[in-house]
Amino acid sequence: MTKFIIYILLLVSVCSLEAVSASTVKQGVVIEKVPGVLSPRERVEPINKILKYRLDHLLPKLMQESDLDMWLVINREYGEDALFYTLVPEPTFAARRTTLLVFVKEGDSVERFSVSRYPIKGFYETRWKGGTVEEQWGRLAEIIEDYDPEKIGINVSQEWAVADGLTQGLYKRLNRALPQKYQQRLVSAEDLVIRWFETRTKPELKVYPQIVKVARGVIAEAFSDQVITPGVTTDQDVSWYIRERFEELGLKPWFQPYVTVQRQGDDNRKDSPFFGKSDRTIQPGDIIHTDVGICYLKLCTDTQEMGYVARFGEYSVPQGLTKALAEGNQWQDILTGQFKLGRSGNEILKATQEESNQQGIFSSTYTHPLGFVGHAVGPTIGMWDNQGPTPIKGDWPLYKNTAYAIEGNVKVELPEWDNQLIQIMLEQSALYDGERVIYLGGRQTEWHFIR
Template identity: 65%
Template sequence: MTARPIARLLLGLAASLALPGAGAMEIRTADEFAVLAPRERVAVENRILRERLDTLLPRLMAETEIDLWLLIAREYNEDPVYFSLVPQPSFAARRTTMLVFHRKADGSVDRLSVNRYPLGEPYDTGWSGGDLEAQWKALAELIEERDPARIGINVSTDWAVADGLSHGLHQQLLRALPERLHARIVPAERLVVRWLETRSASERQLYPQIVALARGVIAEAFSNRVITPGATHTDDVAWYIRQRFEALGLRPWFMPNVNLQRAGGECAQDADFCGESGIIQRGDVLHTDVGICYLKLCTDTQEMGYVLRMGESAVPAGLRSALAEGNRWQDLLTAEFRTGRSGNAILAATREAAGKAGIASTTYTHPLGFFGHAPGPTIGMWDNQGPTAGQGDWPLYADTGYAIEGNVRVALQEWDGQFVQIKLEQSALFDGTTVHYLAGRQTHWHVVR
């Protein structure tokens, strides 16, 4: 794409979000934010795949004590982890695709494909050609030859992304392997989650630009370029955001949502969600929730806007204070991130800190990565502010991404004490010590004049 649309995005972001201090985003040149064409993305994605296989996988297999990891998938019924492991361009598994990762005594990992059609780099071909019966036989012989103590397969009760081995393929695997190896088969769920949640050095470098693109489109949408008070519907803005992403070659992973709150509406201090659709009027508070995926990495962002009334030159003081309270809630939450701490423990500590600070808040923060709702520690849910079994017990690891998501409810003097809900979500990375917002966070309102 040309530099001009990206420049326009960044100018909109700079104008709407003067982001000072900690967590601020530095606005870079248009060239640095160029969106790669689909053909150009292949080389980048494959370079990152090799980096992950070379540097992350051996460490994670050792950490989770898996000696041989199997991924078996059929065309159009791919395992959720499949596309994170195969080179691009790839649209589906070919017939039955088998990937074998074997951890050797020196800690290195052999990567083998047992496929009717060889995958090529970064995989060595363990077998190719022949029929399905020969393929299963070749897989069994390959495993027997390596004689692993623990054979990891993708089955899980708690994690959908780690439960990708279908029942039919599971049964075929058991029939193919000698019975003496059956007792060595174990769930690979810990390895799958760690593989999916951990960001490599290259991914950590790329992620800020991806998030900045998402925020830039929001800045453009919450402006007079898109919104005419009294005429524009919230759905018009939502579709603008979606179509803008698609025009930029950025895939939305869900339909953007835009809603409004206004004086005279119904929003209680304990409300789960405040907002409605309709024609945008002056004095309205706007909210959007958007997510894109680019270079395999997904974002999830919620920001707030305000439509000035006639005669107003700035956002009312009560709303500015409400957004600042949302930022304080974010600070309380991210201060509780500690390596090894569970999502449930982070949630409990955040709720306690917010209560002491007198902040009415709801926390529902989740991991980000290859999926918008990615595996990792669940830190509250919008409909459950207590412990979450299984995923809430997962510990926090370094080099993992999160959508710092939740809301605060604040009584507005300008609305005769009616509550407004400030709904915020910003993509961030935890480096093992500190939470870093990948492209800053919203500390100022988007303004429609």
């Protein structure tokens, strides 16, 4: 019963964190608690239900769109690619020798099975009775001849890593096993793989806000006087608090969290890509920033937020900082307002830059897709070291039900620091539903205030 209750709580809609963040800022203490996290055992059921929904409802549509008759996903133990783990249920730790997954388009549905020594029960029953490796590949060839597909998708790609998982050795082995006419029918499954990675389904959207809220909740803990003692705590202390807090929750970050410190007197130049330094002891009056990413229930987040450490006798955030964060939110609104179905990442970037310039905002945009991995596939909307256009990846069009890290920064003069330039770096996980961008778990609209 406890497991059922936790699962139901996980699936309910999540109220925005913005109101909680506001009360946290005003009182200077953490009110919001990090949401409960399922144990590894309890995660199996929701993960597998989501996977089954994706295979039954999403994959047939994507195979139709990509015009593939058959799709082969081939992996060897200890050489698995990221795609493999998005297609197999929990708990699956490896491909077990060589796992040959086969997907066949059958009208409006997709038939799926494996040609492997070990079946994956409930998802991929095997069509091979066992034997030598040569017999396994021979059986795959027989099945392909039986179905006689015109286009056989394999995972090879020049530009997209997640669509390039078929190794050179396995590619050669596949060709040796197939008659020449089927060798000539092998085509890249690139479009299918990208769409599989980037598309979010209804069951995923029920849990994604909660996942984001976990990440934001840990940041709220870290950017508080529960963790930071000015004059004592270093940025590294805060970084490791975030990392160890996630580990305590049974969640693995997909990169090491980091914290930077901006301080009055820093030589911040407008042409520098990033402000803030590491390896500092946090002092009163400092601006702090963190970048955090976790994956939970096979969905990843990417979050950057800002904090301010009060000086002695300071009971609110300086007005200049409030205006600076509002300008950062204004840039976010400009960016998300450019999301239009079918637009490329480069088109969205250009429109954002033009509108920001018209409004007098000095911004940099480097937004990327989110999903099964943190730096996911789909339309790249600028890069921190390439403000466009971005070839190939920036040309990918915008589809509905895709998730993004709304990431970038603005540079603003701070009156309280003698008009020294400061940088507001923001990143929040969001979904584009085909009409609007919705923040998954809210966004930062007020400062984390440490006093």
